[in-house]
Amino acid sequence: MSVNNPLAGWFNRMHLPSDVAGATARQASAQVRSAEFKISELQNRLDSLSLTCMAMWELLRDSGNVSDDDLMAKIREVDLRDGALDGKVKAQRIAECPRCGRTMSLRHVKCMYCGEANLSQKPFDHAG
Secondary structure (H helix, E strand, C coil), X not given: CCCCCHHHHHHHHHCCXXXXXXXXXXXXXXHHHXXXXXXXXXXXXXXXXXXXXXXXXHHHHHCCCCCXXXXXXXXXXXXXXXXXXXXXXXXXXXXXXXXXXXXEECCCCECCCXXXXXXXXXXXXXXX
């Protein structure tokens, strides 16, 4: 004769079977490995960009036309373009269409109002 215990059914439903728990753990582990890989890739890109910036600065400085003070003043000027002296650059996402004067997104290749091509993109329009 079995005893019908309502708490036993509830208890069994509240615990994951071991195969589901194992799959969940494997998925979490894979996500951690993926995040670690992405962080490593970002660190490599940062290191490469830092090296490139240092080399470019040394070339420019060694040309005799620009001093360290000039560089620091320009960094401050660029940093303040978004209204905050915070060491960050926020990308310009909008511009004025040269043909119709309406606001257009820099993501689009042409103005959605008049069709004017967005050929005035600058090298750092998508930075930040």
